[in-house]
Amino acid sequence: MLLHHYLSTLALAGVVYAINGTVTDYAPQINQACPNVTTDPLLRVFTPLNQSLHPDEEEYVHTRLTTVIPNEWNNWIGNGSAIGYNLSAFNITSFPKIGIAISGGGYRAAQYGAGVLSAFDARNESAKAAGTGGLLQVTSYLSGLSGGSWITGSIYMNDFPTIKDLVYGNGNSTQGWQLNLPLATPDGTDVFSRENQLWYGSILWSVYSKAGVGIDTSLTDPWARMISYHFLNQTSRANFFSNDSAHGAGQLWSNVPLIPSWQQHQVPFPIIQADSRPVGSNLTTVLDPASTVYEVDPVSHFESDQMITPLEFGSWDPQLSAMVNITYGGTHLNNGQPDNDTACTTFFDQTGFMMGTSASLFNGGLNDTHAYKQILDRVRNTIQGFDQNAAKAILLVLSRQLAKFRTRADDVANWPNPFYNLTSKQSFQDVNSDWLELIDGSSNQENVPVGQQFVRARGLDVIVAVDASSDIQNSWPNGSSLVTSASRITSLLQSSHRSFPPLPGNTDQFVSTGVNMRPTFFGCFPQQNPPEYPIVIYLPNSPPLNGDDPVTNTGTFQLDYPLAHTQLFLDQVHANVIGGFVPNANSPDPNFGKCLQCVAIDRARYQVNPPPARSSICTQCFQQYCFDPNNLTSASALTGRKLQFVNPDPEGVSALSGFLSQSKVALILGFIGLLLVVAGLSVFLLWRKRRAREAEYHKVMQLHDEDEPPFVHHDQYRDSSTSETVYELSDVPDTAYVPEEHR
Ligand SMILES: *[C@@H]1O[C@H](CO)[C@@H](O)[C@H](O)[C@H]1NC(C)=O
Ligand SMILES: *[C@@H]1O[C@H](CO)[C@@H](O)[C@H](O)[C@H]1NC(C)=O
Ligand SMILES: *[C@@H]1O[C@H](CO)[C@@H](O)[C@H](O)[C@H]1NC(C)=O
Ligand SMILES: *[C@@H]1O[C@H](CO)[C@@H](O)[C@H](O)[C@H]1NC(C)=O
Ligand SMILES: *[C@@H]1O[C@H](CO)[C@@H](O)[C@H](O)[C@H]1NC(C)=O
Ligand SMILES: *[C@@H]1O[C@H](CO)[C@@H](O)[C@H](O)[C@H]1NC(C)=O
Ligand SMILES: *[C@@H]1O[C@H](CO)[C@@H](O)[C@H](O)[C@H]1NC(C)=O
Ligand SMILES: *[C@@H]1O[C@H](CO)[C@@H](O)[C@H](O)[C@H]1NC(C)=O
Ligand SMILES: *[C@@H]1O[C@H](CO)[C@@H](O)[C@H](O)[C@H]1NC(C)=O
Ligand SMILES: *[C@@H]1O[C@H](CO)[C@@H](O)[C@H](O)[C@H]1NC(C)=O
Ligand SMILES: *[C@@H]1O[C@H](CO)[C@@H](O)[C@H](O)[C@H]1NC(C)=O
Ligand SMILES: *[C@@H]1O[C@H](CO)[C@@H](O)[C@H](O)[C@H]1NC(C)=O
Numbered sequence: 251m252l253l254h255h256y257l258s259t260l261a262l263a264g265v266v267y268a269i270n271g272t273v274t275d276y277a278p279q280i281n282q283a284c285p286n287v288t289t290d291p292l293l294r295v296f297t298p299l300n301q302s303l304h305p306d307e308e309e310y311v312h313t314r315l316t317t318v319i320p321n322e323w324n325n326w327i328g329n330g331s332a333i334g335y336n337l338s339a340f341n342i343t344s345f346p347k348i349g350i351a352i353s354g355g356g357y358r359a360a361q362y363g364a365g366v367l368s369a370f371d372a373r374n375e376s377a378k379a380a381g382t383g384g385l386l387q388v389t390s391y392l393s394g395l396s397g398g399s400w401i402t403g404s405i406y407m408n409d410f411p412t413i414k415d416l417v418y419g420n421g422n423s424t425q426g427w428q429l430n431l432p433l434a435t436p437d438g439t440d441v442f443s444r445e446n447q448l449w450y451g452s453i454l455w456s457v458y459s460k461a462g463v464g465i466d467t468s469l470t471d472p473w474a475r476m477i478s479y480h481f482l483n484q485t486s487r488a489n490f491f492s493n494d495s496a497h498g499a500g501q502l503w504s505n506v507p508l509i510p511s512w513q514q515h516q517v518p519f520p521i522i523q524a525d526s527r528p529v530g531s532n533l534t535t536v537l538d539p540a541s542t543v544y545e546v547d548p549v550s551h552f553e554s555d556q557m558i559t560p561l562e563f564g565s566w567d568p569q570l571s572a573m574v575n576i577t578y579g580g581t582h583l584n585n586g587q588p589d590n591d592t593a594c595t596t597f598f599d600q601t602g603f604m605m606g607t608s609a610s611l612f613n614g615g616l617n618d619t620h621a622y623k624q625i626l627d628r629v630r631n632t633i634q635g636f637d638q639n640a641a642k643a644i645l646l647v648l649s650r651q652l653a654k655f656r657t658r659a660d661d662v663a664n665w666p667n668p669f670y671n672l673t674s675k676q677s678f679q680d681v682n683s684d685w686l687e688l689i690d691g692s693s694n695q696e697n698v699p700v701g702q703q704f705v706r707a708r709g710l711d712v713i714v715a716v717d718a719s720s721d722i723q724n725s726w727p728n729g730s731s732l733v734t735s736a737s738r739i740t741s742l743l744q745s746s747h748r749s750f751p752p753l754p755g756n757t758d759q760f761v762s763t764g765v766n767m768r769p770t771f772f773g774c775f776p777q778q779n780p781p782e783y784p785i786v787i788y789l790p791n792s793p794p795l796n797g798d799d800p801v802t803n804t805g806t807f808q809l810d811y812p813l814a815h816t817q818l819f820l821d822q823v824h825a826n827v828i829g830g831f832v833p834n835a836n837s838p839d840p841n842f843g844k845c846l847q848c849v850a851i852d853r854a855r856y857q858v859n860p861p862p863a864r865s866s867i868c869t870q871c872f873q874q875y876c877f878d879p880n881n882l883t884s885a886s887a888l889t890g891r892k893l894q895f896v897n898p899d900p901e902g903v904s905a906l907s908g909f910l911s912q913s914k915v916a917l918i919l920g921f922i923g924l925l926l927v928v929a930g931l932s933v934f935l936l937w938r939k940r941r942a943r944e945a946e947y948h949k950v951m952q953l954h955d956e957d958e959p960p961f962v963h964h965d966q967y968r969d970s971s972t973s974e975t976v977y978e979l980s981d982v983p984d985t986a987y988v989p990e991e992h993r
Pocket of ligand 3: 339340341858862
């Protein structure tokens, strides 16, 4: 009877365990059978002149464009009469191909992206009423970078719910982002609290499981796992500190084609963007900030743009122009061949790791004067940018990781190089390296991932640039990302990418024309047919048009948001996106929805030659929203905007600890109740269960230091350009454990 009870408890646990998965599902599987590369190559190699999409991408986008999207256009703008057109007379053979690109910028960018997507979503009633809701449904591509990749990964791995369900949870299929649990210190500022320690144990358990199969890890791996707790779908507030789910481990990016909304062609084709730094360049660890060695021209810069779709990983840049099957990402190939028939790696393409790679900012990046600014400095053991507690937590986790496993480069995402020794790509910077060092997609200053959408083979007509960069004072954008993308395309990528439409010549002009603080359309007046460039709709994060105090211009390193802040954040973004811009006013433009419809459909006109005339409504819209290099607007038309962030919830932090202490009280009461009701045997079983749970964390418990190591505050490392402070963890072991196979 006793034994029976015990066994059935175990069996039940086994079943549920199998369903929930475990955090060790983060481990890739090595030595897997490879496809026969003679018949099923793992690489696609091409040149800018014969570049082609993966056949599955081509098929997916085409099917969606021809079967789903026509109905969605009909739902959105009907026959076009409200904007002065009769669409049936357009003889449309193919609707415009539209992409949305969401910038980096941490939680700020993820929330800004979420707010914009919601304001374009026909499922949102007020967006639908305003006429903007519907654009998302006719979109073919969705790219994300860094913080923008978190919303991108999140929305797919949750089967494309509404933003409200995604961010706040719906109590059923979505659990919400839990942004009020700080990203690196979810149990609060004491990194040595029991819950924080158990949680770091869980994170490290995932990372060890990957390192244990012999794949080099780095700080990107624990970072990826931290991100997964918020943006993937298996973590709720109730199970945050438990190990009763895999917390997103094992959720593969290559599995996106299995989600129901993909199978029905209901969702755009997703792209996550990252950069790669030349291996061995050590772009940071030996950095002297005053040195000019790395003062690089952001345009002719040596990094390459990498993209990760649910099908492929690779780069369209002319010097690479090659893609590897993402299912086998993490496999080292030599001139396209695996080392042997069973030398393939699978399960490397963990969605958390894809989001972490895109947001791997630890090696720094370019600041306004194009010099490298390092964040993680392993020589001094410091990390910049993060606040004191997050910095402490990240250094602590890294030190425990390094105490057990060697990493290659601590501050980048380490990817085995599938492009090694590619004979046709001798000019690729890393052709002779066994590894790739991938870094934050914004490292070359292209913070809005529009580059992938300018690729010729994709043939986009309209690209929405969702820009939550922090370029200038008060963390607003100044257009530097688009300026960089445009000049990178002009100088390096003409063979592989379409041209950029005319823009303000530089960031100063972005600011003086006010284009950095309101929606603007670029490329409205092409000189050729077919048009020589796509239209770019620019949607910068900007102050509330009604003159309210802004809450959306937070710092990139703000890693927790009280719920009230997130709500107000999304509300402000929504109001600005549906509200457009009226010069010299603080009221929304009631016609902005129509103007968005005009610009979205405009390229359909060019399917006949000469194009039918623009309607008068659309002509009016284009006058109001199009950038005209010969008739510049002025920032002075942006009246009554408040620029300075005002914290909407100064009590937020105490609300967090309030929640935690409440849940602890509930926990204790629960235990007392159990003790009263159940007999001694049950107590024994409970104890066994708890011991088992703790045993699962034994690795971190062994490493647990009872005494907090002293943190040293170094004023001399203070970065004078910002108010960031640098923290150092002084007792991190220098010598890392090197697994046998790496010695
Ligand atoms: C791979 O396919 C080719 C072409 O069908 C065949 O000649 C070769 O034997 C196959 N290799 C293996 C290991 O099966
Ligand atoms: C493109 O051209 C290159 C070199 O001419 C060739 O090796 C490659 O197979 C071609 N790729 C495709 C997809 O046609
Ligand atoms: C659309 O096709 C019809 C019939 O072929 C033709 O009469 C009409 O001129 C076309 N419209 C445009 C705008 O080209
Ligand atoms: C819960 O979510 C599932 C899957 O999305 C859905 O089928 C079901 O209808 C939802 N239940 C409720 C009560 O909303
Ligand atoms: C969560 O993600 C996994 C992996 O993608 C998927 O199998 C599962 O259905 C998802 N759950 C929900 C509720 O979307
Ligand atoms: C699986 O997850 C559910 C929901 O979080 C939880 O109730 C259950 O206890 C978990 N099972 C195990 C074995 O941890
Ligand atoms: C990068 O660091 C390694 C190891 O310290 C060193 O051997 C190499 O020369 C460095 N490369 C450059 C370009 O400084
Ligand atoms: C950019 O970084 C360099 C080197 O670290 C520094 O000298 C410069 O002041 C920084 N510029 C800005 C605008 O932060
Ligand atoms: C990846 O390779 C497997 C095995 O050959 C194949 O079934 C799958 O379609 C490939 N995926 C892509 C995106 O090429
Ligand atoms: C195949 O290659 C892998 C990776 O290089 C290696 O670990 C494995 O031992 C090799 N297997 C055989 C059968 O040679
Ligand atoms: C590079 O690839 C070529 C062609 O497959 C091969 O002959 C050569 O041995 C490879 N070089 C290395 C260093 O593996
Ligand atoms: C310049 O733009 C303004 C609106 O921004 C418009 O009223 C004016 O007519 C334009 N002037 C010319 C010459 O196009």
